[in-house]
Amino acid sequence: METVALCHNDSPGSNGATAPLRIVAYVDDGSGVFAGRRAAAYRGRMTTSRSDTLRFPPFWAAAIDGAVVLLFVLIGRASHDEDPVIGALTTYWPFLVGLLLGWLIARGWRAPLSLVRTALPVWAVTVVVGLLLRAVTGQGVQPSFVIVTSVVLAVFLLGWRAVVGFVVRRQSRKALTRT
Numbered sequence: 001m002e003t004v005a006l007c008h009n010d011s012p013g014s015n016g017a018t019a020p021l022r023i024v025a026y027v028d029d030g031s032g033v034f035a036g037r038r039a040a041a042y043r044g045r046m047t048t049s050r051s052d053t054l055r056f057p058p059f060w061a062a063a064i065d066g067a068v069v070l071l072f073v074l075i076g077r078a079s080h081d082e083d084p085v086i087g088a089l090t091t092y093w094p095f096l097v098g099l100l101l102g103w104l105i106a107r108g109w110r111a112p113l114s115l116v117r118t119a120l121p122v123w124a125v126t127v128v129v130g131l132l133l134r135a136v137t138g139q140g141v142q143p144s145f146v147i148v149t150s151v152v153l154a155v156f157l158l159g160w161r162a163v164v165g166f167v168v169r170r171q172s173r174k175a176l177t178r179t
Helices: 037-043 058-077 084-108 115-134 143-178
Strands: 005-012 016-027 047-049
Touching: 058 084, 058 115, 058 143, 084 115, 115 143
Parallel strands: none
Antiparallel strands: 005 016, 016 047
């Protein structure tokens, strides 16, 4: 996400220069929330603000993705009578590799909340690579597991973004109506 700095004449900074304001634009085209010059040109809804409330750090998005994939694994492993730590790690690593590869392919750091540009490719690569690595390493890849994996990871990886995107859009709309 881009921001454009503008000078605000009546609020001097610490060095006597004028403090920059950021243009914050809200845009939701169904594929994500964008801020900055690109968003302003895209829809034209703009306001100025001292903070860019639409930013979501890519590190946290990747961490949440890793956590929801781990949650999927832990829920699935809860029904087995094996060593929970070894079993979870054995199941987790193929999907973690797929998740990391998905982030690289989708360049998820560019639009971490985008459902179309980030979440869908990350989900697809996570599922495909995770299942392929499980098959290559002799782990089970029964049709029921493939279906459950695909559905649950879709709900988890797309779901948290949909919730966060909803909250961000709602906060943004409130901020836009206040100005």
